[in-house]
Amino acid sequence: MLCSEFRRLRNLEDHSAETLLVAINFGRLPVDSGVEIRPQIKDYLRAMPGTYAGSELQSQVGRCGHLILFDPCFWSSMRTGTDQAVSDNVCVVDYALLLMLAALELPRRFLSKEALASFWKLFKRHGMRRALSTIAFWAGLSRTLHSVGSFQVVLLTSNSFVIELLRFFCLSDSRCKEVCEILHGTPTIELEEYLSDVIGDGNGHTFIRQIPGQLYGVYESANEGGIDFAINGALNLCTAEFRRTGGALRDRIKEEQIRYLGNGSEERIILAFMGGTSPALRADSHHYCSSEIFIAECSLMTDARNTLMRMDCPFTMSYSPHPAHNYDSVERHPFFAQNQINVYPNSLLTWLFADLVMGIHSGALFEASYAGARVFSPVRVSDSLYPAEILGRLSHPDEQTTIRQAFLHFIESNSDPRSVDLLERAQQRAQRLGFDQI
Numbered sequence: 001m002l003c004s005e006f007r008r009l010r011n012l013e014d015h016s017a018e019t020l021l022v023a024i025n026f027g028r029l030p031v032d033s034g035v036e037i038r039p040q041i042k043d044y045l046r047a048m049p050g051t052y053a054g055s056e057l058q059s060q061v062g063r064c065g066h067l068i069l070f071d072p073c074f075w076s077s078m079r080t081g082t083d084q085a086v087s088d089n090v091c092v093v094d095y096a097l098l099l100m101l102a103a104l105e106l107p108r109r110f111l112s113k114e115a116l117a118s119f120w121k122l123f124k125r126h127g128m129r130r131a132l133s134t135i136a137f138w139a140g141l142s143r144t145l146h147s148v149g150s151f152q153v154v155l156l157t158s159n160s161f162v163i164e165l166l167r168f169f170c171l172s173d174s175r176c177k178e179v180c181e182i183l184h185g186t187p188t189i190e191l192e193e194y195l196s197d198v199i200g201d202g203n204g205h206t207f208i209r210q211i212p213g214q215l216y217g218v219y220e221s222a223n224e225g226g227i228d229f230a231i232n233g234a235l236n237l238c239t240a241e242f243r244r245t246g247g248a249l250r251d252r253i254k255e256e257q258i259r260y261l262g263n264g265s266e267e268r269i270i271l272a273f274m275g276g277t278s279p280a281l282r283a284d285s286h287h288y289c290s291s292e293i294f295i296a297e298c299s300l301m302t303d304a305r306n307t308l309m310r311m312d313c314p315f316t317m318s319y320s321p322h323p324a325h326n327y328d329s330v331e332r333h334p335f336f337a338q339n340q341i342n343v344y345p346n347s348l349l350t351w352l353f354a355d356l357v358m359g360i361h362s363g364a365l366f367e368a369s370y371a372g373a374r375v376f377s378p379v380r381v382s383d384s385l386y387p388a389e390i391l392g393r394l395s396h397p398d399e400q401t402t403i404r405q406a407f408l409h410f411i412e413s414n415s416d417p418r419s420v421d422l423l424e425r426a427q428q429r430a431q432r433l434g435f436d437q438i
Helices: 002-013 037-046 051-063 095-109 113-126 128-144 161-171 189-199 233-245 249-261 292-310 327-331 334-338 347-353 364-371 403-413 422-432
Strands: 019-023 066-070 090-093 151-155 176-182 205-208 269-274 315-320 356-359 374-376
Touching (some): 019 051, 037 051, 037 066, 095 128, 113 128, 128 161, 151 161, 161 189, 249 347, 269 292, 269 364, 292 403, 315 347, 347 364, 347 422, 356 364, 356 403, 364 422, 374 403
Parallel strands (some): 019 066, 019 151, 176 205, 269 315, 269 356, 356 374
């Protein structure tokens, strides 16, 4: 299979054809490896509302002469299907192919005195593993794009070492016309400072925001305008799934409302808790349920439950595990049954129904706020995670208040059940998030 991809790469020698490189994580997309992939990617992009994301990117995928799909994993799931998934002008690149290409490229270009000096600097600063992987993947990327003329890059995935190598490689290549990233989450100050160093004044690099008005710093200066809806990779999957299964938007939302809240119509406060994660815990959901992060989440949920019960306020509470964790493993934890907390698999759809949304640390909190929910985050301005104007969109503790005090005040001040048509409100929020654009 790798040899087939190598032959496809040789087809890129037609410099007159437009080349588009798309970084995309197939492991998190409902793609069929036995069906041609180009129309499936167009369908995924179609779920992104907005002028540029929904139309221009989709058009680029459809019209480009050569399409390189970069899947940041060792062995792409697209290799498990048939040759129907890819054609002669579509190539899937993963770590395995990059390493094979690196073996061909290293002796030719990377054994010079300058290259060895660069490797030595990397080794002294980052260690052998990072130095070897950097040189190998850089060589593989060089071989991948060796034969192309000008090209454009779209990043539909981020937050990985190899993707950052890809970004830096393309920005330093004069043949690259533009790098466009669909942002995942609300960028932190640390990430903004890093990208400011990488891309400078933003020339040649644009970002598509998830929420109107959320960008700052280098993101704002390199922003692609014309987007009036929230854009989120997982949310796009929901809209794509809604479209595939058909039916009216209102009917689909009603189905989710019953699944989430049952058939009851009594007035109550609806609380949704967004589960967190950390890089060290993503591979082990069982370990996560004994982590300090999960213990802190349970403490906040217990405080919320006890406060509302003391106030004799009817409520429904849900917890949505982070997508990095196995739903069944988290759902079986006895804490949820003991406290009558519904473990709901899709945090995105809780935004449509919840009155209050909480989480330890999640970019999804900003999107829930944009949808119309009242949101609490324990993050302070002094934590230097987000600028004050961005964090100000959420309820959060000030420097003189403890997290628990601020959280209990948030619960108490928003504990009055309101008479509201849940279905109507959910539909309005869905439209604000762009569901009506599908």
